[in-house]
Amino acid sequence: MAGVLARDIRKTFGDTHAVDGISLTVADGEFMVLLGPSGCGKTTLLRIICGLEQQTSGDLMIGGQLVNEMPPRARGVAMMFQSYGLYPHYTVRKNIAFPLRTTRVPSDVIDKKVQWASQLLGIDHLLDRRPRQLSGGERQRVALARALVREPTALLLDEPLSNLDAKLRASARQDIKQFQQRIGVTTIYVTHDQVEAMGMGDRIAVIDHGRIRQLGTPAEIYDDPADMFVATFVGAPPMNLITNNSGYLGFRPENFLPKEMIDDGEFTEFSFRVDRSEYLGAERIVYGTIDGVESKQLITAKLPPAHVPEESIRPGEWHPYAVRNHALRRFDKDGKRVSRH
Numbered sequence: 001m002a003g004v005l006a007r008d009i010r011k012t013f014g015d016t017h018a019v020d021g022i023s024l025t026v027a028d029g030e031f032m033v034l035l036g037p038s039g040c041g042k043t044t045l046l047r048i049i050c051g052l053e054q055q056t057s058g059d060l061m062i063g064g065q066l067v068n069e070m071p072p073r074a075r076g077v078a079m080m081f082q083s084y085g086l087y088p089h090y091t092v093r094k095n096i097a098f099p100l101r102t103t104r105v106p107s108d109v110i111d112k113k114v115q116w117a118s119q120l121l122g123i124d125h126l127l128d129r130r131p132r133q134l135s136g137g138e139r140q141r142v143a144l145a146r147a148l149v150r151e152p153t154a155l156l157l158d159e160p161l162s163n164l165d166a167k168l169r170a171s172a173r174q175d176i177k178q179f180q181q182r183i184g185v186t187t188i189y190v191t192h193d194q195v196e197a198m199g200m201g202d203r204i205a206v207i208d209h210g211r212i213r214q215l216g217t218p219a220e221i222y223d224d225p226a227d228m229f230v231a232t233f234v235g236a237p238p239m240n241l242i243t244n245n246s247g248y249l250g251f252r253p254e255n256f257l258p259k260e261m262i263d264d265g266e267f268t269e270f271s272f273r274v275d276r277s278e279y280l281g282a283e284r285i286v287y288g289t290i291d292g293v294e295s296k297q298l299i300t301a302k303l304p305p306a307h308v309p310e311e312s313i314r315p316g317e318w319h320p321y322a323v324r325n326h327a328l329r330r331f332d333k334d335g336k337r338v339s340r341h
């Protein structure tokens, strides 16, 4: 196992600054998520770490060793792509064993390693099948087993769950997180899905336009976003942002409540004009506008449905709403966080 250190990594493709000065330390055994919108540079950074792409400048260290010039194989990292890339004519057993084929590992050791990786991922009963005889989730596990069989110093995963349906994704998130903790392999996981990032990452690097906007634990990213990009990229619906005297005031939809629901502490009151609502089972999302302020999008409140029954939502009506002061976040006119209160 080994940590990964990136120092001022840059990668340009013609005029495109795909990675624009990223410095990042991933601790030994850490689960780091690279989160960002399409085209922000996260896949390029991952490809640079595994050696499939050469950085334009900057240093990369794996396990304390400078690997800038080292070919992918010598780096000892394993990468798993979104497409899995399984060989259709090989059995699961042969697919998993594939990375060991070209090494001088004796066949009985290969068998043991395949057994270990397939047991770890709960696919040891599928070893004689071919990929087309597997479900999407099983294929994903085979690809993971193949990545693990070389016992990599670091595991690099590029959107590994994007081919799975919603239900399978939820269980696969759990599976990946659990086996990662069990074997303690340093993991860098690329996704644009904030639920995956929040649910799996020890820390998250939020990336935009080739730069890290914020690096922190899921709670830090969610509760204390460093800027308005992070505030609106993480959280669904995103943080509400309204113009303030000298910048912006932000608050999460679940902290924007009918005033009668707030019975303690200091709060700030707003007059909220309800527009429409969506019933989502466990919660109701109420959309509207706030009197006297500007906002780029509709303001949202996320409420327990029992507190706002359908018949109480009358479009166009004004209601007193409020946010506890400790839940308010301030941003300057450039969108950078100012202070917690």
Ligand code: ATP
Pocket: 013, 016, 017, 018, 036, 037, 038, 039, 040, 041, 042, 043, 044, 045, 192
């Ligand atoms: P996605 O989530 O869509 O995969 P990403 O965040 O992984 O996106 P990258 O694939 O790293 O983004 O791409 C970052 C930027 O670099 C994009 O603007 C992309 O068009 C550009 N880019 C990536 N690879 C190349 C290439 N080989 N040649 C030219 N431009 C490239």
